[in-house]
Amino acid sequence: MKSPIALAVAVISGLIVLLGYFIPSPMLADIRTPMLDWAVILSGVAGLVAIIHLVFGVHSDRVKKEGARQWFSLVVILCFLLTLVAGLFLEPTSPIFQKVVTYIQTPIESSLLAILAVTLSFSSLKLLQRQRNWMGIVFFVTVILFLVINSGLLSFTDRIPILRDFLSGLQLIPTAGARGIVLGVALGSLATGIRILIGAERPYEN
Amino acid sequence: MSSAEQIIGFSIVVFFTILVIIFSTKAVRNRYPPIFRKIEPFNRLKRAIGMAVEDGSRLHISLGNAQLTDPANTSGLVGLSALHRIGQLTSTSDLPPICTTGSGGLLVLSQDTLKTISIETNTRAFFDANHAAMTGATPFSYAAGIMEFIDNSGVNGNVLIGNFGTEAGLICESLNKARVSVTGSDSITAQAIFYAATQDTLIGEELYALPAYLAAGPGYLASLRVEDIFRMVIGGGMIAGAILKIVGLI
């Protein structure tokens, strides 16, 4: 539902926070700091809303339906409840509760990252099949070269000044490329932010 | 941060805003109609949208895991605009798009967007709040959740627009069955992974052009034109600064 109140809230809050970047006024800072704090709190609450929706919306719906996903969702819900209850009793600073991260989450995530080593290598096999153009070929050569450099197999080049300078110069290129990409992304961010601040884009309305 | 920088920054914002508004006006648009270069992934995406309508398959839009309080949130917001537009375009299909995110704020917004689409296109019967989900609370669980969420959902096209990290590689794993996957991120790491693992990757700023290329509205087209102007200004500023630096004036 289109609401002028929501639009006003978005525009005014945004402008106050934005002005804080450019106008070093203590009065503005006094308003801006709690406003940013509220945004952090709301972001946390939004996170909770999303988690509740995930568990009690998406997965509990699936549990009610027949199918292969039923058990998957059941496991999600059970694990969530177990962790939540444990956390509520133990609190997050408890060393026992922290083992959830160090002995469950970390091994799973690290292993997933390890899987990536294989799957990305496998994807790279077909790299030139997908991107058979100048850009693809340059990318391909760079990947190989820098994998070799990262492995330390070219450490002997440290003794050869020309090679060392060449490799050092090569590492400048990403600086320029990244700077260009980052500036482009900043322009895109600026445009998106401004569209929201002038009310042209209102993702918060329904 | 010096006051000079603050003045420059403020001027950039003010002029950018004014130019966006000017280029959005009908008079300017008609007098100087925008012409943008062709970007192949967008053509493929349009085709995928048509295909989705045609063969009764779904499109999956993933918005990344940027928090709304993070500067990287704009890529997710662009993803939302794309979701909105794609939802409108596929409204004649019996399978509306599904959306996944890794951030609470983006989830709420994506649900709102899906609802808005259903109202705009008179397809409220098709609206289901569970078509948008935060599939996981951490980046890796979000990626793992996507694998499961889009499995057997009839997804045959993916649009990954938002802030991703290394988990982008895992997400790409789950995209393999889809016909088309258009990917873009503000993160260079994710861009590199997408470039290596998918066909249609949007590089850098290109992702911000997605709504404009999907004809989402005059504001988006105007933004692109103003971005081009400011790109020139930035380039000029860099050259001028470099000369002044060499001369020793700054």
Added chain:
Amino acid sequence: MENRLCPICSRQNNPQDTHCWFCNAELPPYTPGEDQPTDWLEELKNTDLNLEVSSSPIENNQDQNRSEKESEEFTPNWLQKIRSREASDREEKKANEERYWAEKRSKEGLPDWLRSLNEDANELNSIPEETKPDVEPEKEQPIESLKSDEGGNSIKADDWLDSLKTWQEPAEEKTEISSSQTENTPVASSPEEVPEDSQPLSEPGEDFDLNKIFLLSEEKSNQELSSNLPVEEEKKDELIEDQTILPEGFNPLDQLFEPIEDAAKSDVVTTEKEIADIESSKTLDSSPFLKNLDDVLPFDEFDQPLEQKEPEPKVEFEPEPNANLREISSEPSPEEITPLPVGEVKPFAVDMEKVASPFTPEETITEPFKLDDLPEWLADIKPGEKPSTPVKPKVRRPVVDDGTPMPEKGKLPVWLDARRPVEAVDLPIAIERPKPGEIAVEGEEVSKIPSESAIVAPAITGTPSELGEGLRVSNRQKTNAALLSVIATSVEPVEVSAGATVKIGNQSVWRSLLAVVFLLIAVLGGTILKDYYLQPELFPEEVVHTFTLVNTIPLDKPVLIAGDFEAGFAGEIRLTFQPVLEHMMRRDLNFALMAINPVDSALLENQITNGMTAVPSFDSASKVVDLGYFPGGAIAIQNMGNSFSNAVRLTADLVDTSTHEITKNVHLLSDFGAIVVVTDKSENARVWIEQIQPGLGETPLLLVTSAQASPLIIPYYKSGQVDGLVSGMPGGMIYQKILGSNTGGFESATSMQLTLGLMASLVLIGGFVSLVLPKTGGGKRQ
């Protein structure tokens, strides 16, 4: 030419008719010398395409009269039947018309809303002086007729149907105007120029209105919604306006692919039987496409469906299909609008356009057809470039329409077939012959979809398959579909990987093998071969510098350790950060741990615990304070940069930071002895550098990063914005070496070198193999 042309629907009527027999629009006064309207396709061919009339499969006769004569000469039986039926229908209609005229004359004036509509329409129709064609009076007529149409809508059909009609008309009108313009202008314009040319016509001349531009008139009152027409008129404006800004591939069909759009529109009208029948028969008379296709498709192919269609009983007006129709056109009926809350319904015209826009030929074009626009489409069919494979009539031929179209499950409904995006045609499938005995809906062969690909949405009762019931496809649609087939057969089919399933199977085997090799190398490198690694000749400058800085951190100041990494990188970060941490623990520094990522609090604590095994003298209870999770990302970091004590008020144990032994003297970040940021992403590091570093003063900013972040951080180190940098396992190993400790990592050095070497070799081999193999359409397409 004796017949009179309707300015609205461009169809021919008898000279004595006052109203169009097809669309009921008021006809302009008859002038014997009236020119034939040029259709855009003819123009296109004359100017841009230079198609040779005789050789093109879709050839269009330059001489309209000649073609008329030809078509008369060869009028088949079925057409004669239709025409005789038309004649009888006309007589019936005439009586109605007379009644209508009488009513109209009796009307004293129009209601306000209709008058305003008229004004709007006039405004819409106003043409700049320099481009105003001579036929302006004739063009004014449609608006009049539109008005009268609306006035008389109570006589004819239900409200919604009338609104649909009015909705159609602007587009038609626009085409009419543009064709008239080109007729009068010596230099003919191509169809894609139409929107631009006609743009000024559609401009109401208003200045910038933010609300209109961005909101697309979202605040509609209930009154407006229920009175439909003025709203429609507004939407018309926007529709036309947006046409100019629509990017490639999203131009409205009435500009780019007029025939199909017409067909789609006629689809909407088909619920009224008379109109539908006349539409289908008349299309044969007037459609330029049909004339072209006459050469390609024998008449007898069209014969059968039409003959079958003819004796069809009168279709009753059914509410259910109508509702479906509304959905098709995205046109909310008044009944449907009423219960909606105010402002929830978007302007119809805009939505419709948005919804319709993917169905433009442009996209088709990208891949199978290589076209950018309809004209280019046709341009691709070069003179003499007939399809290499002769078109098999049975494949393209419309199949029997028994009057009760029942789309099968898993196939698209008829209406969607008619509107289907051309680009979505999977050509190999599209030209598939229907199974013997299969009762298909007309035009279905073009859009035949394998049933297995259609997935029905769960818990949705009314699918468009059902919604399509009761709809029929006009002959115009059929001819257009046939035209597409003609074009399609002349284009190379889309490459479809036949053995996709087999390939996927093979892929997983190969991937498993690859994984085994990787694991084997990792195991061997960490055990048998662990001493055979290549040592770096030089220590990287940034690592040495970091070591020196850690040595200079004052003992009376705490060190802020901010963790900003994912649990997945904990292994790599442990190998990288452990020696740095151990070094600081050896120096007996105080630590304030802060987690920017929620999991980092636990992971940093864990690293401290691990460090205590190497430095048992370190008393973590008194030397370490956990500040817990610090939410808010960049804005939180920025806040902290402004004032640490204000931003971080409590520790994880909810103790006030201003009273805690370690942090009580810290008000600003510069009060710390050093800031150590442990991160896995260059973006995170950049936030710290950009937001924090300028205010740090003498306090060093040290970064400990994953290997993936280092290439983008090194420039910051070189420019002096970062004081120290240790990145990846190799960085950690070097730090260990300088420190003279063994926190792990050396055992894995060989594994690392071998694994990366293997990766490089794989990419290299894969690259060379790829160069030999043909290019794929994309891995994802499989």
Added chain:
Amino acid sequence: MTFGPDFIWIIVSFILTILVFSYFLGDHAIFRFVMALFIGVSAGYIAVVLIFQVIVPRLVVPLLSGSQLALIPLLLSGLLLLKLSSKFSRFGNIPMAYLVGVGAAVAVGGAVMGTIIGQVKGSWNEFFPSTGGSPFLAYLEGGFLLIGTLATLAYFHFNGKKGNTTGGKRNMMMSIFAWIGRIFISITLGVVFASVLTAAATALIERTDFVVRTIQLFTGR
């Protein structure tokens, strides 16, 4: 090694690692089970952290200490929670509008002050010779980086000529720059991808090492 609670945790960790590695054999039910566990546990953990380390210290504690300003986020949070209800979800639009507005401002501020001004200044600084370095080399290096950055920026230039709205072509000058920019972008992405592979390889090695050590622990070798 004692068979205490830590040993059990190590076994859990070991089993989970092996089960995730089983993905190398394909996507199967056991792997899915681990993923379900992972999603559930991580959601639970984050929920606990959000409650104890965001809501409590930033909302509950100020409220309990009598801060009236904390009523505003309380109200906004309450409205946001209504997003869970389909009936009252529209009331959640206001807090979302607030969040989006602030987020947009942060993005704009960060883009302008952090990135645009920061990076432009950074490009100028490349021309400043490092201590003891040759100015000529600094100019050469700075010039090279400047050309690379400008070319990369040119690659993103959207405006074209000839053609319809999104089907134009770059002009000649821009095409040349864009071509150079494309090379820079490719190298940048290639370097970053190689680094990602390095990080992933490190994780693989670290996990393999953990598995080997745990097996050695079981077998007592």
